[in-house]
Amino acid sequence: EPxxxxxxxxxxxxxYRAFIxxxxxxxxxxxHLSRKPISIVKGELHKHCAASPEVELDSYKEYAAQIQPVKKPFNxxxxxxxxxxxxxxxxxxxALDYSFLCAYAVGIINTTYSFICDDFWGMILGLIGERLPxxxxxxxxxLASGLFTAMFGLGYFYNVHNLWFYIIAQVANGLVQxxxxxxxVTCIGNWFGKGRRGLIMGVWNSHTSVGNILGSLIAAYWVSTCWGLSFVVPGVVVAVMGIICFLFLIERECFGGVEPRRARIPQAVPILREDPEMQHLLTETENCSGATGEGRHGTSAxxxxxxxxxxxxxxxxxxxxFAKLVSYTFLFWLPLYITNxxxxxxxxxxxxxxxFDVGGIFGGILAGLISDRLEKRASTCGMMLLLAAPTLYMFSAVSKMGLEATVVMLxxxxALVNGxxxxxTTAVSADLGTHKSLKGNARALSTVTAIIDGTGSVGAALGxxxxxLISPSGWNNVFYMLMVADACALLVSLKI
Structure with a gap:
């Protein structure tokens, strides 16, 4: 029966959609779970004993008593x-943050080049990313990210005190990430059409905050007793997830990765073509060989x-x-700010x-929901950015009034920074990558995503x-810098 x-x-x-x-x-x-430990461990790498010797001495004695059963490093x-x-x-x-983020930005630019160039240099600079499924x-x-994340933690176990060891680990990790x-984003864009893209991707993009939360909790569990495990354990988690990816990831809606859907159930395709929700997926599966690596070159970049x-x-x-500059400054410096x-x-x-990441989860979902209702991505971004700037000023002032006020402002x-x-990075990138002017070019989604994220990564490295550089002159100056960046993002959004 049809x-x-x-x-x-x-x-x-x-x-299959739910699974992907x-x-x-x-x-x-x-x-993101593997990116978070460095921000947690900063408070352990430096303890501010010079600023507060009597307090620091007590905290150090407590620290030494805690780690004695595990290990007492030569330091x-x-x-x-x-x-x-x-x-x-x-x-x-x-410098550790900048090493990771600058390498990430350079790597994203190379990935962008590989997506848009089919020549020899595109293959070299893109690290053959476009030539592989x-x-x-x-x-x-x-797998490589798991290795380099764990490498940073091994510096604890092997008593490594050379700055370049940690910088090299960060650079290598930034490149492979x-x-x-x-x-x-390409996978999720291949499986979901535009119908409820803002809400779907708003929920999906909470993986950033969920990863940050899990990374914070894992790193914080060992930071005071054995901070090397704060990196080794997340490294193992990333590597295990890499194996799961190899076993189960399906790039696009192609059962078995070779044969198009219509060849398997020919009588169902005409019926499904009447369903607008299926139009996007049907277009993708007509070139379904992309899952094996052929289709990615079947369409000109x-x-x-x-x-x-x-x-x-x-x-x-x-x-x-500018938005990522603000977000990543919080990602890498917030725990140390709270410590101080x-x-x-x-x-x-x-x-x-x-x-902060719990608020980010709700902010991402709320932004997607509002943008779907209004059908205006730029207006939604502008509204949240307009509210974020004064909120940052309030955060810098209120956070000094006590723990309860800090919780509320976090x-x-x-929500307003991550929204x-x-x-x-999700719904907007997918919308632009499937713009009607591209006439269904599947590779355009990867290209546009890489361009937008690559530009954002420059801000993530600068923040x-x-x-x-600014924090030695006072944390208030850091917040002024973040407010200026937020205002710049708002001005740009008004032109869209």
Missing amino acids: SLNREVWNLIISM FSLTFLLYASF ASQCGWEPFDKSNYKQLLG IRYYLTGGM TTGWPSV ISFLGALRIPGVVEFSLCLL VEHLDAKRAGDLSTL LISG PYALI PLLAG
């Missing part, structure tokens, strides 16, 4: 872990200038640059910082670097 075929097929599609939604959610959450300084125990520790910690490409990146975002000419790509890219202002130890500061700030960031 109606039965349609019902069965809709059920199968729904099940969940799998890609967990895959990218594990990437004579009571101010933290050499070389981060010196007075220039903020610049050194900022997404499943293999993403698996290799996750560029395999993640374009891959998972969009040029870089061609991608920039898509209405909104340049504006949203610049908007994301609230005078909490590294573990408690790490646990408290997760509230939730509100997280626009989440919307641009923590500027925070490390």
Whole structure:
């Protein structure tokens, strides 16, 4: 019966959609899980004993008593872990952030080049990312990321006090993590049409905050006793998820990865073509061989200038640059800020910082829901950015009034800062990558995603670097810098 075929097929599609939604959610959450430990461990790498010797001495004695059953590393300084125990520790910690994020930005630019160039240099600079099926490409990146995340933690167990060891680990990890975002966004874009894209991707993009929360909790559990495990355990998690990716990821709606759907159930296709929700998926499966790597070259790649000419790509890219600058400054520096202002130890500061990401979950979902209702992505971003700037000022003032006020402001700030960031990197990227002017070019989605995220990554690298340079003059100046960046993002969004 045609109606039965349609019902069965809709059920199968729904099940596979739910599976891919969940799998890609967990895959990218594990990437963010591995990025978070450095921000938690900062409070342990430097303990501020010079600023408060009597308090620091007590805390160090407590620390030494805690770690004695596990291990007592060879590190004579009571101010933290050499070389981060010196007075220039903020610049050194900022260098670690910048090393990771700058490498990530360069890697994303190379990935962009590989998506839009078919020549020899595109293959070299793109690290053959475009020549491999997404499943293999993403698996290799996750295994390598697990290795380099754990490598940073091994510095604790082997008493490594050379700054370059940690910088190299960060640079290598930043490069291999560029395999993640374009891959998972392409997969989720292949499986979901535009119908409820804002809400669906708003929920899906909460993987960023979920990963940050899990990374914070895992890192905080060991930070005061054995901070090396704060990196080793997330590294193992990422590697395991890489194996799961290899075994189960389906790049697009192709059962078995070779044969198009219509060849298997020919009588169902005419019926499904009448369903607008299925139009997007049917278009993709007509070139279903992309799951094996052939289809990705079967359609000519969009040029870089061609991608920039898509209405909104340049504006949203610049908007994301400033939005990501603010978000990643919080990602890498919030626990240390809480440690300094609230005078909490590294573990408690790490646990408290997760509230910012809890607010980010609600902010991303709310942004997607509002943008679907209004059908205006730019207006939604502008509205949240307009509210975010004064909220940041309030956060800098209220956070000094006590723990309860800090909790409230963390939730509100997280929602308003991460809402626009989440919307641009998911629903907006997918909308622009499937713009009607592209006439169904499947590779355009990866190209546009890489361009927007690559531009945003420049801001992500600048934010923590500027925070490390500015914070010695006072945390208030860091918040002024964040408010200026938020205002710039708002001005750009008004032009869209």
